[in-house]
Every structure is written in C-alpha cells, then in structure tokens.
Amino acid sequence: DAGVTQSPTHLIKTRGQQVTLRCSPKSGHDTVSWYQQALGQGPQFIFQYYEEEERQRGNFPDRFSGHQFPNYSSELNVNALLLGDSALYLCASSRGGPLTSYEQYFGPGTRLTVT
C-alpha cells in the first residue's frame, strides 16, 4: 500500500515565477491538506481540500491556491514567488473531510528554493 507521495522532491525557482507541487494521497483517503515548513519551525497549515473544494484555509495570501482532482490527488500552486516562500511543502492525507477526528499521514515533502 503506497503512502502519501509528492513530486517533485526538490525544486529551484526564481523570484516572480510560478510553481506547481503535486500530491497523491494514501489509498482510501479522500482529504488532502497542505503545509509549509520553514527551516527550524513547525509546519504551518495552508489549506485543506475535500470533495474537490477548499474547505479550510490558514493565513496564507491568495498567491497560494490549490486543486483537488476526482481521484483525490491534489496540486498546490504558488504565484509570484518570493524569497520567503522557500520552505519544505508537506502534503497530508486523511479520511472524512474537515469535521472528523482524523489522523493525517504525511508525505516526504517538496523542498522549494526561491532565488
């Protein structure tokens, strides 16, 4: 049983560019959450997708957007990249949407470096 997978593993972009990160949830999971983890800090919640809609959102600007596909996989898009967007981006999957006492399974992350 494959766990949560993310691609790519590493990415280097230039300020002002746009980036798309991808996530496939664990088998049987229908809910995907995205987190940003800056160096030396805990993960910060970006948003959560369930039934192809954004259900919850953290304190991130509109430059951060996402999508969930019918097969439950998800994309995170970041526009107009800033140096401060450099971080490890984590995807987590779970079951049942935002109003359940669920446990999340995390992928290995995508390391984004903005130069």
Added chain:
Amino acid sequence: AQSVTQLDSHVSVSEGTPVLLRCNYSSSYSPSLFWYVQHPNKGLQLLLKYTSAATLVKGINGFEAEFKKSETSFHLTKPSAHMSDAAEYFCVVIPRDAGKSTFGDGTTLTVKP
C-alpha cells in the same frame, strides 16, 4: 482560535533515562491532540492521538501521553530513551468542529550514549 506551546525547544537525555516533552494548548472547541515525530530527512510520523476516549494514550515505540483538560496539557513521555528516539517532535491540535491543524514549534530530542 487555537494555539500550541511546546515548552522546551531542546531536550537532552541519556540513553535509558525517562523522556518528558511538554505541550500546552488552547482551543475554543474540544480538541483532538496528536504527537508527531520527524527524523532528519524523513516525513512526519504519527506517534499517538487523543480524540476524547481514554485520557492516557499509548502510542508507538513505547511513547504515551496524558490529556489533562484542567491544565490544558498533553505531555509526551517514554520510560526509557533509546538512541533511535533522537528526532524533532511536534504537538498538534485540531478543534473537533473546525479542522485547521495547528503545530507547535517542535522540540528537538537529543539522546546521549
């Protein structure tokens, strides 16, 4: 609104001695609480969770945590540390009717031989 405070950024113990990692939380709603571990260059792994059943929760690798509502705490313990326990530990709160996860800043556990 909710928040999580991990009271120690670094904890150092000797192998074979007890481990205590402290976590206090605040939440407007009755929360679910979790502890995750992150080894270097590896993904976050769930250690244990509290979701309103027994207040003493047992997890993997000998870890356990006790939910104390009166103290708004969810401290992580292990009776005897192993070298393989050296890692970053995160306490997480999710309000039951909201779904937004809040992570603490993490505690780095060092285990000395």
